[in-house]
Amino acid sequence: MSERISDAEHAVMEVLWKRAPMTAMEVAEQVVAEKDWSLQTVKTLLSRLAAKAVVGTERDGRRFLYSPLVExxxxxxxxxxxxxxxxxxxxxxxxxxxxxxxxxxxxxxxxxxxxxxxxxxx
Amino acid sequence: MSERISDAEHAVMEVLWKRAPMTAMEVAEQVVAEKDWSLQTVKTLLSRLAAKAVVGTERDGRRFLYSPLVExxxxxxxxxxxxxxxxxxxxxxxxxxxxxxxxxxxxxxxxxxxxxxxxxxx
DNA sequence: TTTCATCGACTACGGATGTAAACAATATCA
DNA sequence: TGATATTGTTTACATCCGTAGTCGATGAAA
The missing domain is CATH 1.10.4040 (Penicillinase repressor fold)
Incomplete structure:
Protein backbone atom coordinates (compact mmCIF):
# COMPACT_ATOMS: atom_id res chain seq x y z
CA MET A 1 0.00 0.00 0.00
CA SER A 2 0.91 3.63 -0.32
CA GLU A 3 3.12 3.50 -3.35
CA ARG A 4 6.24 5.55 -3.51
CA ILE A 5 6.02 8.79 -5.47
CA SER A 6 9.28 9.88 -7.07
CA ASP A 7 10.46 13.48 -7.22
CA ALA A 8 9.47 13.94 -10.83
CA GLU A 9 6.10 12.34 -10.20
CA HIS A 10 5.61 14.64 -7.26
CA ALA A 11 5.83 17.68 -9.52
CA VAL A 12 2.99 16.24 -11.56
CA MET A 13 0.94 15.53 -8.47
CA GLU A 14 1.29 19.11 -7.27
CA VAL A 15 -0.40 20.26 -10.43
CA LEU A 16 -3.20 17.75 -10.07
CA TRP A 17 -3.71 18.62 -6.45
CA LYS A 18 -4.36 22.21 -7.43
CA ARG A 19 -7.10 21.31 -9.87
CA ALA A 20 -8.64 18.06 -11.03
CA PRO A 21 -9.70 16.35 -13.12
CA MET A 22 -7.51 17.47 -15.98
CA THR A 23 -6.52 16.08 -19.32
CA ALA A 24 -2.94 14.97 -19.94
CA MET A 25 -2.43 18.04 -22.08
CA GLU A 26 -3.58 20.44 -19.39
CA VAL A 27 -1.37 18.80 -16.81
CA ALA A 28 1.58 18.76 -19.16
CA GLU A 29 1.24 22.43 -19.97
CA GLN A 30 1.32 23.38 -16.33
CA VAL A 31 4.24 21.15 -15.52
CA VAL A 32 6.28 22.14 -18.54
CA ALA A 33 5.82 25.76 -17.54
CA GLU A 34 8.06 25.24 -14.56
CA LYS A 35 10.01 22.09 -15.21
CA ASP A 36 11.81 22.09 -18.49
CA TRP A 37 10.50 18.72 -19.62
CA SER A 38 8.89 17.54 -22.82
CA LEU A 39 5.20 16.78 -22.99
CA GLN A 40 6.04 13.12 -23.46
CA THR A 41 7.85 13.05 -20.19
CA VAL A 42 4.83 14.34 -18.34
CA LYS A 43 2.63 11.77 -20.02
CA THR A 44 4.97 9.02 -19.00
CA LEU A 45 4.85 10.22 -15.43
CA LEU A 46 1.06 10.32 -15.54
CA SER A 47 1.02 6.76 -16.83
CA ARG A 48 3.29 5.59 -14.06
CA LEU A 49 1.16 7.31 -11.48
CA ALA A 50 -1.93 5.73 -12.96
CA ALA A 51 -0.25 2.32 -12.98
CA LYS A 52 0.46 2.76 -9.28
CA ALA A 53 -3.10 3.87 -8.68
CA VAL A 54 -1.92 7.16 -7.28
CA VAL A 55 -4.02 8.95 -9.85
CA GLY A 56 -7.26 7.69 -11.31
CA THR A 57 -8.40 7.94 -14.89
CA GLU A 58 -11.82 8.54 -16.25
CA ARG A 59 -12.58 8.22 -19.92
CA ASP A 60 -13.83 11.37 -21.62
CA GLY A 61 -14.42 10.47 -25.22
CA ARG A 62 -11.10 10.00 -26.89
CA ARG A 63 -9.00 11.09 -23.96
CA PHE A 64 -8.66 10.59 -20.24
CA LEU A 65 -9.24 12.84 -17.32
CA TYR A 66 -6.80 12.39 -14.49
CA SER A 67 -7.45 12.97 -10.81
CA PRO A 68 -5.41 12.29 -7.72
CA LEU A 69 -6.44 9.27 -5.70
CA VAL A 70 -4.15 10.23 -2.85
CA GLU A 71 -4.84 13.30 -0.75
CA MET B 1 29.07 20.37 -5.27
CA SER B 2 27.47 18.72 -2.28
CA GLU B 3 27.01 15.24 -3.61
CA ARG B 4 23.84 13.36 -3.00
CA ILE B 5 23.90 10.77 -0.23
CA SER B 6 21.55 7.85 -0.78
CA ASP B 7 19.51 6.24 1.99
CA ALA B 8 21.82 3.30 2.34
CA GLU B 9 24.84 5.55 2.33
CA HIS B 10 23.24 7.67 4.99
CA ALA B 11 23.13 4.71 7.35
CA VAL B 12 26.87 4.35 6.93
CA MET B 13 27.43 8.04 7.52
CA GLU B 14 25.50 7.92 10.78
CA VAL B 15 27.98 5.40 12.07
CA LEU B 16 30.95 7.46 10.97
CA TRP B 17 29.49 10.60 12.46
CA LYS B 18 29.39 8.89 15.83
CA ARG B 19 33.05 7.99 15.78
CA ALA B 20 35.87 8.48 13.33
CA PRO B 21 38.23 7.53 11.91
CA MET B 22 37.33 3.87 11.64
CA THR B 23 38.43 0.98 9.49
CA ALA B 24 36.03 -0.52 6.99
CA MET B 25 35.64 -3.51 9.26
CA GLU B 26 34.66 -1.43 12.26
CA VAL B 27 32.14 0.53 10.26
CA ALA B 28 30.72 -2.60 8.72
CA GLU B 29 30.26 -4.29 12.07
CA GLN B 30 28.27 -1.38 13.40
CA VAL B 31 26.13 -1.06 10.33
CA VAL B 32 25.46 -4.77 10.01
CA ALA B 33 24.29 -4.77 13.60
CA GLU B 34 21.25 -2.80 12.63
CA LYS B 35 20.86 -3.16 8.90
CA ASP B 36 20.82 -6.73 7.75
CA TRP B 37 23.48 -6.28 5.07
CA SER B 38 26.63 -8.16 4.22
CA LEU B 39 30.03 -6.73 5.00
CA GLN B 40 30.69 -6.36 1.29
CA THR B 41 27.69 -4.12 0.93
CA VAL B 42 28.97 -1.76 3.56
CA LYS B 43 32.39 -1.70 1.93
CA THR B 44 30.82 -0.84 -1.39
CA LEU B 45 28.92 2.00 0.21
CA LEU B 46 32.11 3.26 1.81
CA SER B 47 33.85 3.19 -1.55
CA ARG B 48 31.08 5.14 -3.17
CA LEU B 49 31.14 7.69 -0.41
CA ALA B 50 34.89 8.00 -0.79
CA ALA B 51 34.56 8.36 -4.54
CA LYS B 52 32.15 11.23 -3.96
CA ALA B 53 34.52 12.74 -1.44
CA VAL B 54 31.89 12.58 1.26
CA VAL B 55 34.24 10.53 3.37
CA GLY B 56 38.00 10.81 3.37
CA THR B 57 40.48 7.97 3.53
CA GLU B 58 43.80 7.85 5.24
CA ARG B 59 46.16 4.97 4.71
CA ASP B 60 47.04 2.97 7.81
CA GLY B 61 49.43 0.25 6.70
CA ARG B 62 47.50 -2.22 4.62
CA ARG B 63 44.09 -0.74 5.26
CA PHE B 64 42.28 2.56 5.26
CA LEU B 65 40.81 4.70 7.94
CA TYR B 66 37.61 6.44 6.97
CA SER B 67 36.33 9.76 8.26
CA PRO B 68 33.43 11.96 7.25
CA LEU B 69 34.32 15.01 5.21
CA VAL B 70 30.83 16.39 5.55
CA GLU B 71 29.51 17.59 8.89
C1' DT C 1 59.49 -18.87 0.61
C1' DT C 2 55.10 -20.90 0.15
C1' DT C 3 50.53 -20.44 1.93
C1' DC C 4 46.75 -18.26 3.88
C1' DA C 5 43.97 -14.52 5.44
C1' DT C 6 42.67 -9.73 4.89
C1' DC C 7 41.40 -5.71 2.58
C1' DG C 8 40.30 -2.68 -1.03
C1' DA C 9 39.05 -2.58 -6.10
C1' DC C 10 36.39 -4.15 -9.76
C1' DT C 11 32.39 -6.26 -11.62
C1' DA C 12 27.53 -7.57 -11.59
C1' DC C 13 22.79 -7.20 -11.77
C1' DG C 14 17.88 -6.25 -11.18
C1' DG C 15 14.83 -2.51 -10.17
C1' DA C 16 13.72 2.53 -9.95
C1' DT C 17 14.13 6.97 -12.05
C1' DG C 18 14.48 10.78 -15.30
C1' DT C 19 13.90 11.67 -19.75
C1' DA C 20 11.93 10.99 -24.13
C1' DA C 21 11.18 8.96 -28.93
C1' DA C 22 8.31 5.89 -31.70
C1' DC C 23 3.97 3.89 -32.48
C1' DA C 24 -0.93 2.94 -32.71
C1' DA C 25 -5.63 4.23 -32.37
C1' DT C 26 -8.90 7.60 -33.20
C1' DA C 27 -11.17 11.77 -34.15
C1' DT C 28 -11.37 15.83 -37.07
C1' DC C 29 -10.83 18.65 -41.00
C1' DA C 30 -10.40 19.42 -45.82
C1' DT D 1 -12.20 9.52 -47.79
C1' DG D 2 -7.70 10.62 -47.05
C1' DA D 3 -4.46 13.62 -44.44
C1' DT D 4 -3.60 15.50 -40.03
C1' DA D 5 -3.58 16.19 -35.26
C1' DT D 6 -4.40 14.37 -30.75
C1' DT D 7 -3.90 11.14 -27.13
C1' DG D 8 -2.55 7.12 -24.80
C1' DT D 9 0.75 2.92 -25.03
C1' DT D 10 5.13 0.76 -25.74
C1' DT D 11 9.79 0.85 -25.90
C1' DA D 12 14.33 2.90 -24.91
C1' DC D 13 18.15 4.05 -22.44
C1' DA D 14 21.52 6.07 -19.27
C1' DT D 15 22.13 6.66 -14.40
C1' DC D 16 21.45 5.66 -9.65
C1' DC D 17 20.64 2.51 -5.97
C1' DG D 18 20.64 -1.65 -3.12
C1' DT D 19 22.93 -5.62 -2.68
C1' DA D 20 26.73 -8.54 -3.13
C1' DG D 21 30.31 -11.82 -5.42
C1' DT D 22 35.01 -12.13 -7.12
C1' DC D 23 39.75 -10.72 -7.97
C1' DG D 24 44.22 -9.13 -7.03
C1' DA D 25 47.63 -7.24 -3.85
C1' DT D 26 49.78 -7.52 0.35
C1' DG D 27 51.02 -8.66 4.88
C1' DA D 28 51.38 -12.48 8.32
C1' DA D 29 52.22 -17.06 9.58
C1' DA D 30 54.40 -21.37 8.98
Missing part, protein backbone atom coordinates in the same frame (compact mmCIF):
# COMPACT_ATOMS: atom_id res chain seq x y z
CA UNK A 72 -2.06 15.81 -0.64
CA UNK A 73 -2.35 15.88 3.11
CA UNK A 74 -1.97 12.16 3.43
CA UNK A 75 1.01 12.22 1.18
CA UNK A 76 2.65 15.01 3.14
CA UNK A 77 2.01 13.21 6.38
CA UNK A 78 3.65 10.05 5.15
CA UNK A 79 6.65 11.78 3.71
CA UNK A 80 7.08 14.04 6.72
CA UNK A 81 6.92 11.22 9.17
CA UNK A 82 9.46 9.29 7.18
CA UNK A 83 11.70 12.31 7.06
CA UNK A 84 11.52 13.07 10.75
CA UNK A 85 12.01 9.42 11.62
CA UNK A 86 15.02 8.94 9.46
CA UNK A 87 16.87 12.13 10.25
CA UNK A 88 15.70 13.26 13.63
CA UNK A 89 14.88 10.07 15.44
CA UNK A 90 11.18 10.66 15.00
CA UNK A 91 11.13 13.78 17.16
CA UNK A 92 9.98 17.08 15.76
CA UNK A 93 11.73 19.23 18.32
CA UNK A 94 15.23 18.42 17.10
CA UNK A 95 14.11 19.24 13.59
CA UNK A 96 12.88 22.66 14.62
CA UNK A 97 15.98 23.17 16.71
CA UNK A 98 18.13 22.30 13.79
CA UNK A 99 16.36 24.64 11.42
CA UNK A 100 16.66 27.39 13.97
CA UNK A 101 20.37 26.85 14.46
CA UNK A 102 20.91 26.79 10.75
CA UNK A 103 19.24 30.17 10.55
CA UNK A 104 16.42 28.83 8.51
CA UNK A 105 13.93 30.41 10.87
CA UNK A 106 13.26 34.09 10.66
CA UNK A 107 11.85 36.10 13.52
CA UNK A 108 8.57 36.10 11.66
CA UNK A 109 8.64 32.35 11.35
CA UNK A 110 9.17 32.05 15.05
CA UNK A 111 6.23 34.31 15.80
CA UNK A 112 4.05 32.39 13.40
CA UNK A 113 4.91 29.08 14.91
CA UNK A 114 4.34 30.35 18.40
CA UNK A 115 0.96 31.62 17.38
CA UNK A 116 0.18 28.30 15.80
CA UNK A 117 1.16 26.35 18.88
CA UNK A 118 -0.94 28.64 21.05
CA UNK A 119 -3.92 27.85 18.88
CA UNK A 120 -3.24 24.17 19.12
CA UNK A 121 -3.42 24.09 22.85
CA UNK A 122 -7.01 25.20 22.84
CA UNK B 72 26.33 15.94 10.04
CA UNK B 73 24.88 19.35 10.73
CA UNK B 74 25.62 20.60 7.26
CA UNK B 75 24.09 17.51 5.78
CA UNK B 76 20.95 17.86 7.87
CA UNK B 77 20.65 21.49 6.93
CA UNK B 78 20.86 20.76 3.24
CA UNK B 79 18.42 17.92 3.34
CA UNK B 80 16.00 19.80 5.57
CA UNK B 81 16.03 22.87 3.43
CA UNK B 82 15.43 20.80 0.36
CA UNK B 83 12.59 19.02 2.07
CA UNK B 84 10.89 22.17 3.30
CA UNK B 85 11.37 23.85 -0.06
CA UNK B 86 9.96 21.03 -2.06
CA UNK B 87 7.00 20.17 0.09
CA UNK B 88 6.12 23.27 2.02
CA UNK B 89 7.12 26.09 -0.24
CA UNK B 90 10.18 26.81 1.83
CA UNK B 91 8.21 27.82 4.89
CA UNK B 92 8.63 25.98 8.16
CA UNK B 93 5.33 27.05 9.63
CA UNK B 94 3.22 24.98 7.25
CA UNK B 95 5.39 22.00 8.05
CA UNK B 96 4.80 22.36 11.74
CA UNK B 97 1.14 23.04 11.12
CA UNK B 98 0.91 19.93 9.07
CA UNK B 99 2.60 17.74 11.62
CA UNK B 100 0.30 19.13 14.26
CA UNK B 101 -2.81 18.44 12.24
CA UNK B 102 -1.66 14.97 11.49
CA UNK B 103 -1.37 14.36 15.22
CA UNK B 104 2.34 13.91 15.00
CA UNK B 105 2.84 16.45 17.77
CA UNK B 106 2.18 15.45 21.33
CA UNK B 107 1.41 17.95 24.03
CA UNK B 108 4.95 17.41 25.27
CA UNK B 109 6.34 18.16 21.84
CA UNK B 110 4.42 21.39 21.76
CA UNK B 111 5.76 22.42 25.14
CA UNK B 112 9.29 21.57 24.09
CA UNK B 113 9.07 23.55 20.93
CA UNK B 114 7.60 26.53 22.71
CA UNK B 115 10.41 26.41 25.20
CA UNK B 116 12.91 26.20 22.38
CA UNK B 117 11.43 29.17 20.59
CA UNK B 118 11.45 31.19 23.79
CA UNK B 119 15.14 30.50 24.10
CA UNK B 120 15.73 31.53 20.55
CA UNK B 121 14.30 34.96 21.00
CA UNK B 122 16.94 35.87 23.53
Missing amino acids: RDDYLTGVSRNFVDRLFGGKVTPLVAHLAEADELSADDIREIEELLRELKK | RDDYLTGVSRNFVDRLFGGKVTPLVAHLAEADELSADDIREIEELLRELKK
Whole structure:
Protein backbone atom coordinates (compact mmCIF):
# COMPACT_ATOMS: atom_id res chain seq x y z
CA MET A 1 0.00 0.00 0.00
CA SER A 2 0.91 3.63 -0.32
CA GLU A 3 3.12 3.50 -3.35
CA ARG A 4 6.24 5.55 -3.51
CA ILE A 5 6.02 8.79 -5.47
CA SER A 6 9.28 9.88 -7.07
CA ASP A 7 10.46 13.48 -7.22
CA ALA A 8 9.47 13.94 -10.83
CA GLU A 9 6.10 12.34 -10.20
CA HIS A 10 5.61 14.64 -7.26
CA ALA A 11 5.83 17.68 -9.52
CA VAL A 12 2.99 16.24 -11.56
CA MET A 13 0.94 15.53 -8.47
CA GLU A 14 1.29 19.11 -7.27
CA VAL A 15 -0.40 20.26 -10.43
CA LEU A 16 -3.20 17.75 -10.07
CA TRP A 17 -3.71 18.62 -6.45
CA LYS A 18 -4.36 22.21 -7.43
CA ARG A 19 -7.10 21.31 -9.87
CA ALA A 20 -8.64 18.06 -11.03
CA PRO A 21 -9.70 16.35 -13.12
CA MET A 22 -7.51 17.47 -15.98
CA THR A 23 -6.52 16.08 -19.32
CA ALA A 24 -2.94 14.97 -19.94
CA MET A 25 -2.43 18.04 -22.08
CA GLU A 26 -3.58 20.44 -19.39
CA VAL A 27 -1.37 18.80 -16.81
CA ALA A 28 1.58 18.76 -19.16
CA GLU A 29 1.24 22.43 -19.97
CA GLN A 30 1.32 23.38 -16.33
CA VAL A 31 4.24 21.15 -15.52
CA VAL A 32 6.28 22.14 -18.54
CA ALA A 33 5.82 25.76 -17.54
CA GLU A 34 8.06 25.24 -14.56
CA LYS A 35 10.01 22.09 -15.21
CA ASP A 36 11.81 22.09 -18.49
CA TRP A 37 10.50 18.72 -19.62
CA SER A 38 8.89 17.54 -22.82
CA LEU A 39 5.20 16.78 -22.99
CA GLN A 40 6.04 13.12 -23.46
CA THR A 41 7.85 13.05 -20.19
CA VAL A 42 4.83 14.34 -18.34
CA LYS A 43 2.63 11.77 -20.02
CA THR A 44 4.97 9.02 -19.00
CA LEU A 45 4.85 10.22 -15.43
CA LEU A 46 1.06 10.32 -15.54
CA SER A 47 1.02 6.76 -16.83
CA ARG A 48 3.29 5.59 -14.06
CA LEU A 49 1.16 7.31 -11.48
CA ALA A 50 -1.93 5.73 -12.96
CA ALA A 51 -0.25 2.32 -12.98
CA LYS A 52 0.46 2.76 -9.28
CA ALA A 53 -3.10 3.87 -8.68
CA VAL A 54 -1.92 7.16 -7.28
CA VAL A 55 -4.02 8.95 -9.85
CA GLY A 56 -7.26 7.69 -11.31
CA THR A 57 -8.40 7.94 -14.89
CA GLU A 58 -11.82 8.54 -16.25
CA ARG A 59 -12.58 8.22 -19.92
CA ASP A 60 -13.83 11.37 -21.62
CA GLY A 61 -14.42 10.47 -25.22
CA ARG A 62 -11.10 10.00 -26.89
CA ARG A 63 -9.00 11.09 -23.96
CA PHE A 64 -8.66 10.59 -20.24
CA LEU A 65 -9.24 12.84 -17.32
CA TYR A 66 -6.80 12.39 -14.49
CA SER A 67 -7.45 12.97 -10.81
CA PRO A 68 -5.41 12.29 -7.72
CA LEU A 69 -6.44 9.27 -5.70
CA VAL A 70 -4.15 10.23 -2.85
CA GLU A 71 -4.84 13.30 -0.75
CA ARG A 72 -2.06 15.81 -0.64
CA ASP A 73 -2.35 15.88 3.11
CA ASP A 74 -1.97 12.16 3.43
CA TYR A 75 1.01 12.22 1.18
CA LEU A 76 2.65 15.01 3.14
CA THR A 77 2.01 13.21 6.38
CA GLY A 78 3.65 10.05 5.15
CA VAL A 79 6.65 11.78 3.71
CA SER A 80 7.08 14.04 6.72
CA ARG A 81 6.92 11.22 9.17
CA ASN A 82 9.46 9.29 7.18
CA PHE A 83 11.70 12.31 7.06
CA VAL A 84 11.52 13.07 10.75
CA ASP A 85 12.01 9.42 11.62
CA ARG A 86 15.02 8.94 9.46
CA LEU A 87 16.87 12.13 10.25
CA PHE A 88 15.70 13.26 13.63
CA GLY A 89 14.88 10.07 15.44
CA GLY A 90 11.18 10.66 15.00
CA LYS A 91 11.13 13.78 17.16
CA VAL A 92 9.98 17.08 15.76
CA THR A 93 11.73 19.23 18.32
CA PRO A 94 15.23 18.42 17.10
CA LEU A 95 14.11 19.24 13.59
CA VAL A 96 12.88 22.66 14.62
CA ALA A 97 15.98 23.17 16.71
CA HIS A 98 18.13 22.30 13.79
CA LEU A 99 16.36 24.64 11.42
CA ALA A 100 16.66 27.39 13.97
CA GLU A 101 20.37 26.85 14.46
CA ALA A 102 20.91 26.79 10.75
CA ASP A 103 19.24 30.17 10.55
CA GLU A 104 16.42 28.83 8.51
CA LEU A 105 13.93 30.41 10.87
CA SER A 106 13.26 34.09 10.66
CA ALA A 107 11.85 36.10 13.52
CA ASP A 108 8.57 36.10 11.66
CA ASP A 109 8.64 32.35 11.35
CA ILE A 110 9.17 32.05 15.05
CA ARG A 111 6.23 34.31 15.80
CA GLU A 112 4.05 32.39 13.40
CA ILE A 113 4.91 29.08 14.91
CA GLU A 114 4.34 30.35 18.40
CA GLU A 115 0.96 31.62 17.38
CA LEU A 116 0.18 28.30 15.80
CA LEU A 117 1.16 26.35 18.88
CA ARG A 118 -0.94 28.64 21.05
CA GLU A 119 -3.92 27.85 18.88
CA LEU A 120 -3.24 24.17 19.12
CA LYS A 121 -3.42 24.09 22.85
CA LYS A 122 -7.01 25.20 22.84
CA MET B 1 29.07 20.37 -5.27
CA SER B 2 27.47 18.72 -2.28
CA GLU B 3 27.01 15.24 -3.61
CA ARG B 4 23.84 13.36 -3.00
CA ILE B 5 23.90 10.77 -0.23
CA SER B 6 21.55 7.85 -0.78
CA ASP B 7 19.51 6.24 1.99
CA ALA B 8 21.82 3.30 2.34
CA GLU B 9 24.84 5.55 2.33
CA HIS B 10 23.24 7.67 4.99
CA ALA B 11 23.13 4.71 7.35
CA VAL B 12 26.87 4.35 6.93
CA MET B 13 27.43 8.04 7.52
CA GLU B 14 25.50 7.92 10.78
CA VAL B 15 27.98 5.40 12.07
CA LEU B 16 30.95 7.46 10.97
CA TRP B 17 29.49 10.60 12.46
CA LYS B 18 29.39 8.89 15.83
CA ARG B 19 33.05 7.99 15.78
CA ALA B 20 35.87 8.48 13.33
CA PRO B 21 38.23 7.53 11.91
CA MET B 22 37.33 3.87 11.64
CA THR B 23 38.43 0.98 9.49
CA ALA B 24 36.03 -0.52 6.99
CA MET B 25 35.64 -3.51 9.26
CA GLU B 26 34.66 -1.43 12.26
CA VAL B 27 32.14 0.53 10.26
CA ALA B 28 30.72 -2.60 8.72
CA GLU B 29 30.26 -4.29 12.07
CA GLN B 30 28.27 -1.38 13.40
CA VAL B 31 26.13 -1.06 10.33
CA VAL B 32 25.46 -4.77 10.01
CA ALA B 33 24.29 -4.77 13.60
CA GLU B 34 21.25 -2.80 12.63
CA LYS B 35 20.86 -3.16 8.90
CA ASP B 36 20.82 -6.73 7.75
CA TRP B 37 23.48 -6.28 5.07
CA SER B 38 26.63 -8.16 4.22
CA LEU B 39 30.03 -6.73 5.00
CA GLN B 40 30.69 -6.36 1.29
CA THR B 41 27.69 -4.12 0.93
CA VAL B 42 28.97 -1.76 3.56
CA LYS B 43 32.39 -1.70 1.93
CA THR B 44 30.82 -0.84 -1.39
CA LEU B 45 28.92 2.00 0.21
CA LEU B 46 32.11 3.26 1.81
CA SER B 47 33.85 3.19 -1.55
CA ARG B 48 31.08 5.14 -3.17
CA LEU B 49 31.14 7.69 -0.41
CA ALA B 50 34.89 8.00 -0.79
CA ALA B 51 34.56 8.36 -4.54
CA LYS B 52 32.15 11.23 -3.96
CA ALA B 53 34.52 12.74 -1.44
CA VAL B 54 31.89 12.58 1.26
CA VAL B 55 34.24 10.53 3.37
CA GLY B 56 38.00 10.81 3.37
CA THR B 57 40.48 7.97 3.53
CA GLU B 58 43.80 7.85 5.24
CA ARG B 59 46.16 4.97 4.71
CA ASP B 60 47.04 2.97 7.81
CA GLY B 61 49.43 0.25 6.70
CA ARG B 62 47.50 -2.22 4.62
CA ARG B 63 44.09 -0.74 5.26
CA PHE B 64 42.28 2.56 5.26
CA LEU B 65 40.81 4.70 7.94
CA TYR B 66 37.61 6.44 6.97
CA SER B 67 36.33 9.76 8.26
CA PRO B 68 33.43 11.96 7.25
CA LEU B 69 34.32 15.01 5.21
CA VAL B 70 30.83 16.39 5.55
CA GLU B 71 29.51 17.59 8.89
CA ARG B 72 26.33 15.94 10.04
CA ASP B 73 24.88 19.35 10.73
CA ASP B 74 25.62 20.60 7.26
CA TYR B 75 24.09 17.51 5.78
CA LEU B 76 20.95 17.86 7.87
CA THR B 77 20.65 21.49 6.93
CA GLY B 78 20.86 20.76 3.24
CA VAL B 79 18.42 17.92 3.34
CA SER B 80 16.00 19.80 5.57
CA ARG B 81 16.03 22.87 3.43
CA ASN B 82 15.43 20.80 0.36
CA PHE B 83 12.59 19.02 2.07
CA VAL B 84 10.89 22.17 3.30
CA ASP B 85 11.37 23.85 -0.06
CA ARG B 86 9.96 21.03 -2.06
CA LEU B 87 7.00 20.17 0.09
CA PHE B 88 6.12 23.27 2.02
CA GLY B 89 7.12 26.09 -0.24
CA GLY B 90 10.18 26.81 1.83
CA LYS B 91 8.21 27.82 4.89
CA VAL B 92 8.63 25.98 8.16
CA THR B 93 5.33 27.05 9.63
CA PRO B 94 3.22 24.98 7.25
CA LEU B 95 5.39 22.00 8.05
CA VAL B 96 4.80 22.36 11.74
CA ALA B 97 1.14 23.04 11.12
CA HIS B 98 0.91 19.93 9.07
CA LEU B 99 2.60 17.74 11.62
CA ALA B 100 0.30 19.13 14.26
CA GLU B 101 -2.81 18.44 12.24
CA ALA B 102 -1.66 14.97 11.49
CA ASP B 103 -1.37 14.36 15.22
CA GLU B 104 2.34 13.91 15.00
CA LEU B 105 2.84 16.45 17.77
CA SER B 106 2.18 15.45 21.33
CA ALA B 107 1.41 17.95 24.03
CA ASP B 108 4.95 17.41 25.27
CA ASP B 109 6.34 18.16 21.84
CA ILE B 110 4.42 21.39 21.76
CA ARG B 111 5.76 22.42 25.14
CA GLU B 112 9.29 21.57 24.09
CA ILE B 113 9.07 23.55 20.93
CA GLU B 114 7.60 26.53 22.71
CA GLU B 115 10.41 26.41 25.20
CA LEU B 116 12.91 26.20 22.38
CA LEU B 117 11.43 29.17 20.59
CA ARG B 118 11.45 31.19 23.79
CA GLU B 119 15.14 30.50 24.10
CA LEU B 120 15.73 31.53 20.55
CA LYS B 121 14.30 34.96 21.00
CA LYS B 122 16.94 35.87 23.53
C1' DT C 1 59.49 -18.87 0.61
C1' DT C 2 55.10 -20.90 0.15
C1' DT C 3 50.53 -20.44 1.93
C1' DC C 4 46.75 -18.26 3.88
C1' DA C 5 43.97 -14.52 5.44
C1' DT C 6 42.67 -9.73 4.89
C1' DC C 7 41.40 -5.71 2.58
C1' DG C 8 40.30 -2.68 -1.03
C1' DA C 9 39.05 -2.58 -6.10
C1' DC C 10 36.39 -4.15 -9.76
C1' DT C 11 32.39 -6.26 -11.62
C1' DA C 12 27.53 -7.57 -11.59
C1' DC C 13 22.79 -7.20 -11.77
C1' DG C 14 17.88 -6.25 -11.18
C1' DG C 15 14.83 -2.51 -10.17
C1' DA C 16 13.72 2.53 -9.95
C1' DT C 17 14.13 6.97 -12.05
C1' DG C 18 14.48 10.78 -15.30
C1' DT C 19 13.90 11.67 -19.75
C1' DA C 20 11.93 10.99 -24.13
C1' DA C 21 11.18 8.96 -28.93
C1' DA C 22 8.31 5.89 -31.70
C1' DC C 23 3.97 3.89 -32.48
C1' DA C 24 -0.93 2.94 -32.71
C1' DA C 25 -5.63 4.23 -32.37
C1' DT C 26 -8.90 7.60 -33.20
C1' DA C 27 -11.17 11.77 -34.15
C1' DT C 28 -11.37 15.83 -37.07
C1' DC C 29 -10.83 18.65 -41.00
C1' DA C 30 -10.40 19.42 -45.82
C1' DT D 1 -12.20 9.52 -47.79
C1' DG D 2 -7.70 10.62 -47.05
C1' DA D 3 -4.46 13.62 -44.44
C1' DT D 4 -3.60 15.50 -40.03
C1' DA D 5 -3.58 16.19 -35.26
C1' DT D 6 -4.40 14.37 -30.75
C1' DT D 7 -3.90 11.14 -27.13
C1' DG D 8 -2.55 7.12 -24.80
C1' DT D 9 0.75 2.92 -25.03
C1' DT D 10 5.13 0.76 -25.74
C1' DT D 11 9.79 0.85 -25.90
C1' DA D 12 14.33 2.90 -24.91
C1' DC D 13 18.15 4.05 -22.44
C1' DA D 14 21.52 6.07 -19.27
C1' DT D 15 22.13 6.66 -14.40
C1' DC D 16 21.45 5.66 -9.65
C1' DC D 17 20.64 2.51 -5.97
C1' DG D 18 20.64 -1.65 -3.12
C1' DT D 19 22.93 -5.62 -2.68
C1' DA D 20 26.73 -8.54 -3.13
C1' DG D 21 30.31 -11.82 -5.42
C1' DT D 22 35.01 -12.13 -7.12
C1' DC D 23 39.75 -10.72 -7.97
C1' DG D 24 44.22 -9.13 -7.03
C1' DA D 25 47.63 -7.24 -3.85
C1' DT D 26 49.78 -7.52 0.35
C1' DG D 27 51.02 -8.66 4.88
C1' DA D 28 51.38 -12.48 8.32
C1' DA D 29 52.22 -17.06 9.58
C1' DA D 30 54.40 -21.37 8.98
